[in-house]
Amino acid sequence: METFASGDLVLDVVDGGPADGEVVVLLHGFPQDASAWDLVTPHLHEAGLRTLAPHQRGYSPGARPRRARDYRLPDLVGDVLALLDAAGVQRAHVVGHDWGGGVAWALAQGHPERVASLVVLSTPHLDALRWALRRGDQARRSWYVLGLQLPVVPEVLLARMLRRGDLRRTGLPEECCRRYAARLGRPALLRGPVNWYRAPLRRAGRRGNRPAGVPRPAGSRTVTVPTTYLWGNRDPFLGRAAAERTAEHVTGHYLFLEVDAGHWLPERQAELVARAVIERAGVAGPCDTGATHLR
Secondary structure, X not given: OOEEEEOOEEEEEEEEOOOOOOEEEEEOOOOOOHHHHOOOHHHHHHOOOEEEEEOOOOOOOOOOOOOHHHHOHHHHHHHHHHHHHHHOOOOEEEEXXXXXXXXXXXXXXXXXXXXXXXXXXXXXXXXXXXXXXXXXXXXXXXXXXXXXXXXXXXXXXXXXHXXXXXXXXXXXXXXXXXXXXXXXXXXXXXXXXXXXXXXXXXXXXXXXOOOOOOOOOOOOOOEXXXXXXXXXXXXXXXXXXXXXXXXXXXXXXXXXXXXXXXOOHHHHOHHHHHHHHHHHHOOOOOOOOOOOOOO
C-alpha cells in the first residue's frame, strides 16, 4: 500500500518487507518523515517483518489540516488505527521516535488490543514527562515549546534553520538534514508539523492546568503491553528524570535501555534500534517487569 485514508485526510505510507510478515508500524517525529527509518527497515525485513512507515499528519501532502486543534493526540492516534484498518492488521508491533513516541505511548494506553509490542525511542511516557517538567531541568530542555506557540514566526525561523542544516549541531546527520529540509524547508509546509506542539497547549488553555506541550491521552493510565524504551543519555531535549520514571507507568514486561547516544536514534543507532524491535517482537506475553541499562 502507498496511501491510506483517515477521515477526510489521505496519508502516504512506505510499505516494505515480506507481505506475510508480522507488521511493525514505524512512527517518526519532528522534523523527520518516514525516511527516518531507512537504515532500520532493512534489518527488520531481513528478520521477516513487514514495515509500515507513514508520513504522519502534517507531513503528507494530502493530510495538512490548518487548524492546531486537528493535531490533538486522539486524532494522531486515530491516524494509526486507520492505517492498521486499511492494512487489514488487527495487532501490530509499534515503534515511535520523538513525537511519534508520544503517539505510540497513547496508542498502547488507549488501544492495547491493537498493539502486540511497543518500542519507544527517546520520548518518555507522557505522565513521566509531565512529572519531570515540574522538577529538575526538563522545563529548561523544553523551553522551545513556548516559542512555538507564536503565529507564523516559528514556521519562518524553522524553515530557515532546516535549510541551513542547523540540526547538525544536535547530532542529526548531514544527509538527513538535507532530506528533511527538502520536505519541510518552506514556512507553509511547517504549519502542520508545528501544530503538533500547539495543539496540546490549546487544549490546556481550555481545560486548565496541563504542562506545556504534553497532552493527556485517553484510556488506561498505564501501558500493559510488552515495552522497550531506548533513551540516549546525551539527548539535549529529553532528560534522565523522565526517562527513569517511565518504568512506573508500564505494567507489561519492560526493558529500559540507556544508550550512549543523543536524540536521533533511528538515524544514528539503526542497528541497535532494529535489534530492540526484533527482540521485542519475539516476546510472547507478559512477564516480570525488568530494567536494563545499555552503555
